Amino acid sequence: MAETPLRTPLSRARGLGSAKEGVQHWWGQRVSALALVPLGLWFCASLVGLAGAGRGALVAWLHGPAAAILTILTIAAVFYHGVLGVQVVIEDYAPSEGTKVACIIAARLLALLLAVAGIYAVLKLALGK
């Protein structure tokens, strides 16, 4: 919109409406944080139990439905929560709008790639022989 001297800066700011995505981001970060409290503790305890064990122990553990399902949920929540946090850091420090958008897109695609790769690995271990 062209700058018109008849409109005050406050009126222009009001005309921009809401931040549009801020509320969803805020809730997504909190809900995934809540989910990660039990999931994170459970997963960390499971990793401690598997410390130093061979591949066979990991495969046997993931063959249980609860372990496989909860591990997949943990991976999904970790990368969802993680990319929301990384996005805030990018928004705080990116020097320009173009850099900001490019970095956020890159972070989102990377998080999606890693989450799918992790879930694929779990499924292969859980459903394989």
Next chain:
Amino acid sequence: MTQAERPLSPHLQIYKWQLPMAMSIVHRGTGLALAGGAIFLVWWLLAAAGGDQAFAAANWFFGSWLGLIFLFGWCFCFFYHLCNGIRHLAWDAGYGFEIGTAYASGYVVVAAAIVLTLIAFVAGLVVAA
């Protein structure tokens, strides 16, 4: 448009270091470290899915001195971010904003993070041995 004479938040160089702000910075730092560490988690799972040889290589790394230092750091980041995250959720719900309470909850978080890190790491070493 003329720039409004808004108060700037103080720059870190002149801001007096104190527990709540230091903990806020560490929360962001540990969050970023955990996001980076999640890449290693996916690598470990993919290695396991890849077979005995790939898994042995990944396990060798996590059992090496570098890997153990990495795991110890990861453990601390996880428990700090978890405990301080719960503190943040309490703030989001509107609790604990009084200065005395904010300091007390801060000390509890730091102590809990250190104790939980030591418990998890020592338990992992005992299980692995």
